[in-house]
Amino acid sequence: MKYVSEFRDPALARSLARAIAQEARPDRTYAFMEFCGGHTHAIFRYGVQDLVPANVRFVHGPGCPVCVLPMRRLDDALELAERHGVILATYGDMMRVPGSGRRSMLTARAAGADIRMVYSTLDALTIARDNPDRQVVFMGIGFETTTPATALAILAARREGLTNFSVFCNHVLTPPAIAHVLEAPGIDPDQAVRLDGFLGPSHVSTVIGAAAYRPLVARFGKPVVIAGFEPLDVMQSVLMLIRQVNEGRAEVENQYARVVTETGNAKAQAIMDDVFVLRDTFEWRGLGQVPQSARAIAPAYGEFDAERRFAVSEKQSRETKSCECPAILRGVKSPKDCKLFGRACTPETPMGACMVSSEGSCAAYYTYRRAETLAEMEAAE
Amino acid sequence: MSRLLRPGATVEMAHGGGGLATTRLVREIFARHFANPILAQGHDAARIEAPSGRLVMTTDAHVVSPLEFPGGDIGSLAVHGTINDVAMGGAQPIALSAAFIIEEGFPLETLDRIAQSMGRAARDAGVPIVTGDTKVVERGHGDGVYIATTGIGVVPEGVTIAPENIAPGMAILVSGTLGDHGVAILSRRQGLEFSTTIASDSAALHRMVADMVAAVPDIAVLRDPTRGGLSATLNELAEAAGVTMTLDEAAIPVRPEVAGACELLGLDPMHIANEGKLVCICPADRAQDVLDVMRSHPEGRDAALIGTVGDRAAPGTPGLLRMTTLIGGTRVVDWLAGEPLPRIC
Numbered sequence: 001m002k003y004v005s006e007f008r009d010p011a012l013a014r015s016l017a018r019a020i021a022q023e024a025r026p027d028r029t030y031a032f033m034e035f036c037g038g039h040t041h042a043i044f045r046y047g048v049q050d051l052v053p054a055n056v057r058f059v060h061g062p063g064c065p066v067c068v069l070p071m072r073r074l075d076d077a078l079e080l081a082e083r084h085g086v087i088l089a090t091y092g093d094m095m096r097v098p099g100s101g102r103r104s105m106l107t108a109r110a111a112g113a114d115i116r117m118v119y120s121t122l123d124a125l126t127i128a129r130d131n132p133d134r135q136v137v138f139m140g141i142g143f144e145t146t147t148p149a150t151a152l153a154i155l156a157a158r159r160e161g162l163t164n165f166s167v168f169c170n171h172v173l174t175p176p177a178i179a180h181v182l183e184a185p186g187i188d189p190d191q192a193v194r195l196d197g198f199l200g201p202s203h204v205s206t207v208i209g210a211a212a213y214r215p216l217v218a219r220f221g222k223p224v225v226i227a228g229f230e231p232l233d234v235m236q237s238v239l240m241l242i243r244q245v246n247e248g249r250a251e252v253e254n255q256y257a258r259v260v261t262e263t264g265n266a267k268a269q270a271i272m273d274d275v276f277v278l279r280d281t282f283e284w285r286g287l288g289q290v291p292q293s294a295r296a297i298a299p300a301y302g303e304f305d306a307e308r309r310f311a312v313s314e315k316q317s318r319e320t321k322s323c324e325c326p327a328i329l330r331g332v333k334s335p336k337d338c339k340l341f342g343r344a345c346t347p348e349t350p351m352g353a354c355m356v357s358s359e360g361s362c363a364a365y366y367t368y369r370r371a372e373t374l375a376e377m378e379a380a381e
Numbered sequence: 382m383s384r385l386l387r388p389g390a391t392v393e394m395a396h397g398g399g400g401l402a403t404t405r406l407v408r409e410i411f412a413r414h415f416a417n418p419i420l421a422q423g424h425d426a427a428r429i430e431a432p433s434g435r436l437v438m439t440t441d442a443h444v445v446s447p448l449e450f451p452g453g454d455i456g457s458l459a460v461h462g463t464i465n466d467v468a469m470g471g472a473q474p475i476a477l478s479a480a481f482i483i484e485e486g487f488p489l490e491t492l493d494r495i496a497q498s499m500g501r502a503a504r505d506a507g508v509p510i511v512t513g514d515t516k517v518v519e520r521g522h523g524d525g526v527y528i529a530t531t532g533i534g535v536v537p538e539g540v541t542i543a544p545e546n547i548a549p550g551m552a553i554l555v556s557g558t559l560g561d562h563g564v565a566i567l568s569r570r571q572g573l574e575f576s577t578t579i580a581s582d583s584a585a586l587h588r589m590v591a592d593m594v595a596a597v598p599d600i601a602v603l604r605d606p607t608r609g610g611l612s613a614t615l616n617e618l619a620e621a622a623g624v625t626m627t628l629d630e631a632a633i634p635v636r637p638e639v640a641g642a643c644e645l646l647g648l649d650p651m652h653i654a655n656e657g658k659l660v661c662i663c664p665a666d667r668a669q670d671v672l673d674v675m676r677s678h679p680e681g682r683d684a685a686l687i688g689t690v691g692d693r694a695a696p697g698t699p700g701l702l703r704m705t706t707l708i709g710g711t712r713v714v715d716w717l718a719g720e721p722l723p724r725i726c
Contacts, residue, residue, distance in 0.1 A: 002637075004640075004644060008708055009708075010707060010708055010709055013709060014709065046706045046708050047708070047709075047710015047711045047712045050709070050711055051708065231710075347715075358647060366715070367713065369713060370713050370715070
């Protein structure tokens with residue numbers, strides 16, 4: 001497969017592994033957070049950790065959209081489908097995420113709710129056009145990668161005069177989440193995660209650009225290397241991070257320069273700014289309330305806001321007890337620190353969102369490194 | 382043109398009522414396309430000369446959507462699928478049955494085309510469809526047409542195919558490229574249409590299997606990696622045999638078009654269905670012989686050695702499927718949980 005195989009080349013991987021082993025000083029550890037769940041999965045899918053020294057550690061970040069969505073918002077979406085009788089259109093990743101009472105979109109669908117999996121916001125618009133007598137709500141979720149597509153759908157709905165289409169907006173922002181992980185407000189400093197740098201997201205960065213990370217680096221003094229999603233991208237970025245640490249530098253470097261530019265996608269940024277406004281604060285699973293970290297639909301497009309169109313009841317959703325998703329999303333714990341992992345909680349019977357999403361770190365550990373993880377857990381007990 | 386197949390005609394409830402309309406449907410569509418001497422007996426039960434030796438029997442329900450796809454349709458798929466299930470017992474198929482559940486309002490012209498394709502697949506495979514049944518369900522109670530096929534076959538002397546034969550050190554082979562069928566189907570699914578040159582690999586494998594077991598009777602296991610793909614098949618076998626298996630990712634044949642489609646959709650070719658491929662586990666010193674036989678058949682042209690059976694799993698732990706990745710790392714190859722869902726970003 002041209003343009004992909006090059007980034008999975010075994011000989012290049014070996015030479016990068018040698019360079020990393022030479023660069024990494026044996027007298028210290030390196031803890032790098034890959035913010036994005038896509039990176040977590042690339043690392044596990046290709047066994048990248050087998051090719052780096054043991055003192056280079058990957059800490060998994062909160063960049064998994066369905067993992068950080070608090071249960072209350074999922075319960076709200078379920079209520080829209082069940083009580084308000086709308087057609088709920090959603091990306092497939094949401095379907096199996098457990099809500100309150102271990103309900104999910106899949107179980108709600110089986111019980112008769114009209115929930116449809118779509119691959120793009122344009123599919124949701126098509127459903128709205130094809131069902132003029134039904135209300136269609138698109139579950140908007142994701143970081144800056146998926147946000148522009150939601151904005152486009154709202155613009156198209158306005159253009160076409162669609163009156164039966166709205167968006168339940170849960171779009172979140174990357175830089176405030178990184179700041180929150182580093183600031184760890186209200187968390188005992190001993191409990192906060194220690195990091196030496198970040199692997200910056202791939203797709204998010206194509207939209208927001210490398211410049212978006214400069215204020216963070218200036219404020220916290222931790223290097224960020226924007227990394228592609230292929231295994232060699234990850235390895236090269238790790239090498240760049242180790243070099244920055246060893247040389248005492250903290251800069252934004254762009255390993256993924258074949259796609260990511262300094263300023264990002266201006267057009268995507270413009271339509272996001274047009275269609276959305278920043279929420280004062282938004283709840284994240286794991287991080288809690290994070291100021292200015294999420295988008296709501298701007299008043300000018302209020303008619304497309306499902307939260308205005310439908311009254312959703314106040315809920316007391318409670319996260320599953322003893323599920324370590326929150327601490328795992330902060331990078332403080334690893335899936336192997338969760339008693340449920342691989343026992344009560346598996347991809348088939350997930351207790352927490354991190355086990356469901358194809359970007360969740362529990363799913364990565366279970367899918368790709370289950371035997372080792374369970375053995376380590378047993379040894380620790 | 383028969384009276385039944387006038388333009389625009391559809392299946393009506395009466396076609397499943399057992400009366401004249403049913404007889405006409407059976408005669409003008411099924412009997413015409415499936416024509417063979419045993420079916421022509423016209424009895425409620427087909428009479429077949431009993432072969433000597435061990436019989437295998439298998440059944441399979443087909444509910445594919447869309448009904449027609451690049452490289453085949455539900456009719457040819459129903460024939461190939463059941464023939465392959467018989468063949469995976471090391472057996473040679475001798476007869477098939479076919480039951481149709483048809484939705485009221487289904488175009489007779491499409492039914493005729495599917496039956497014709499089914500008849501052609503059976504004839505090409507040399508396996509007659511000897512008996513069948515037709516039911517019609519009300520509109521909205523089915524998805525066009527469902528076909529259930531049953532097959533029986535005879536196992537040659539000296540061949541015993543069973544997971545308990547799997548032993549450490551054995552070789553794991555596949556007969557060709559993975560994921561062709563699943564991606565061909567996905568490319569035509571509603572809401573996901575994309576243009577591709579990939580056709581389903583749907584094919585009958587019994588002739589290749591006959592030559593394989595004749596050349597190497599001590600083949601341990603044959604399986605066709607259909608739903609759930611290669612990972613489901615090998616996980617099942619690793620668990621049944623209580624062994625660890627290790628695959629070499631670089632050796633697994635996948636067409637570039639399939640790999641590309643999977644990249645885009647966030648799917649893994651290891652999880653995608655195949656309908657004309659088999660997995661064979663055999664003693665390592667016979668692997669080359671089996672490969673040579675497979676490669677001498679068009680359906681085994683791209684056969685490859687993809688891994689080995691490792692040690693017995695520790696007592697109390699299930700078998701495990703592992704992989705050496707392209708870049709030389711290692712990982713578990715998991716079953717797919719739930720249906721394949723596309724990723725968000």
